[in-house]
Amino acid sequence: MTQRPLGLAALLALILPAAVACTSNTTSADAKGNDGAVSVTSTDDSCEVSADTAPSGNLVFHVKNEGDQVTEFYLYAEDGLRIAGEVENIGPGLTRDMVLRAAPGNYLTACKPGMVGQGIRHPFTVTDSGEEVAVTADEQELLDTANQQYASYVKDQTEQLLARTREFVRLYEAGRDDQARAMYADARVHWERIEPVAESFGDLDPKMDLREADLEQGQEWTGWHRIEKDLWPPRSGYQPLTEQQRQEYGDQLVADTTELYDRTRSMTFTADQIGNGAKGLLDEVATAKVTGEEEIWSHTDLWDFQANIDGAKVAFEGLRPLLSEKDPELEDTIAQRFTALQGLLDEQRDGDGFVSYTELSPSEVKQLSDAVNALSEPLSQLTAAVTL
């Protein structure tokens, strides 16, 4: 997306060289603008492209929809079938940028007002600038592999989640609280590793993972954290759940987990879903785990923390071969920062698990938070880097 309103930019170009002159203190950067920017104006029956050729490398198309219908813009390979780049869902009056890396060759541009049909096509030539453009031959293969790996991971984690949840609930319903407490964090690890996927089911997530503070007034509280509070109750003012209530909440959790399991058997993922999933996991860490807000009764936040990082790492590793071709520098940075963060987490290991969140000093929390920020920032560039 652009950083400034393009409408004004266009307006400016039209009306006021005089005003530009009178603000004497402009910088040279103002005049330079972008390299390789092509303007596209899409109306309901035309597609004006400001140039029919551009040098190879990074290309930017500023696509403005001046029609009344929603439009799309495509850059097709010479065969008119393979898509080199696309922007969808451009509402009337809006402008959107399409950024891509293009190799030399013949292409076709196409606006699709109304989002149907062949579109209004024009030939477009990318000349050889001498700049090396990564080969894309095996890109699809790498993407397919990433998708398969991630889909298998999700399947595997939901399998383990279901098995552990059953066991955990069995212990809890049987009143074997010590054993249930010992299993709680272990079972939840499998949920936390695929949290963005689990959360994508808008009906299941609130039933399974809402914290008490997330509730609306009058909303029934079920799921993991309801049971967490019953296992680690506050010192005073808490009414323990009855045996029958335990069974209700326990059975509900197993039923919901089974539903999640069923729905994740045949999921497929695109590169942007995997990349954004990795970023989403780090966002979870930054907002809930590093602050100790996720597990306010059990204080097992560091297990969740580790699990979120595990999930993000798997997503990253899946996309890594592709990233390695497209942006090796970003690949290095992300890999290093995963290592640094893992190093800090490892300092808090205790037996098979981690120390309680309450044992962390404020400076340890700050260190962890810094490392999360350090990783999240380059990780937020991952999706764009692999989809460009």
Place this chain on the structure above:
Amino acid sequence: MPEQRPELSRRRLLGLAGAGAAIGAAGFAGGIETGWASADPASAGAQSYPFHGGHQAGIVTPAQDRLHFAAFDVTSTSREDLAQLLRTWTRAAARMTQGLPAESDRLTPYDAPPADTGEALGLPAARLTLTFGFGPSLFRDDAGRDRFGLAARRPEALQELPHFPADHLDPARSGGDLCVQACADDPQVAVHAIRNLSRLAFGVASLRWSQLGFGRTSSTSTSQQTPRNLFGFKDGTANLKAEQPQQVEEHVWVDPVDDPRAGWLAGGSYLVARRINMHIETWDRTSLKEQETLIGRDRDEGAPLSGGNEFTKPDFDLAGRGGIPLIARNSHVRLAHPSHNHGVKLLRRGYNFTDGNDALGRLDAGLFFIAYVRDPATQYVPMQNKLSREDGLMEYLQHTGSAIFAVPPGAANDEFVGQALFA
């Protein structure tokens, strides 16, 4: 050739947004111009200051209305990371001070977060200045380790400030390896700058503390009116001003001969920052007589109690009934005056702050004191010791934060700020 898109400055967008762009822009500039045209004729009428130059902007620059001051801890152990951060910050600062987005309009696909955070789009440069400094801990950490191979070049005068009487410092509001002083006439522009610099620093440096200031408490130019602090008194009447180049040379800028091992600091300065809480509520129930006695000036005009107007030199010997001096012995003006401090002067650049209130319903407010000096050991430390010990005002003050930084000279066009330190 593909069409090129002109890169707009935020300022220019604003000019256009107003009806009659040329008139709107000129009118806006005009208002400011009359304020400080005499300070620096070369840039009169400008709404922005160049980032690059011999000295860093934001020191003798006419004080802007708003502040966001930030101190950072360097989290990386790599010298190259640190230098790279300063390069990145320089590039972003040079852009933002001209009203441009923080990062050049790099190719940002729709699937990537925007390069600039966006809240300053459409706003003018607002005379933004960004001033960078290096804390003592950048050179050696608490354990004495030379973190980045810079210890040998640490300026002698860059020492942690001593404990002053009655200090009540919060470590979370003190110290820092790096600092950035963002001053602008629009708080959103200042905050935008710190936010984007923090973001660019992730992985190398993290925000340690930051302070917002909402009203300047000092003039750094004779063309500016003397502002008031939260005690209601004019503050900084006798401050060093841009129009006194010789005094600024003498009291603010580090000379090449000052410190042989810190030649990189020549043309720079030292920044002392103190977060000074004011006990607003008790002050407000103090009689005007007591208030003026403690300050040593009258409240309305700002004139010394020995008479005259705001800019009349105080006569510390003039006595009233019973031979008691009109300007009390423990008054702030007397204790802080150069004539009682071996002639030393500071360039003050502080801001009023209010960070909400405490649990007892008292305003958490005061003065975020910033001073630029050539040598803190002679210009600041002795004076603050004396003030903390003897100043009658101390009954209404509590120092809650403290930091010191060496502020390198300005960066030339092809340099990054502080580059000479890494040479």
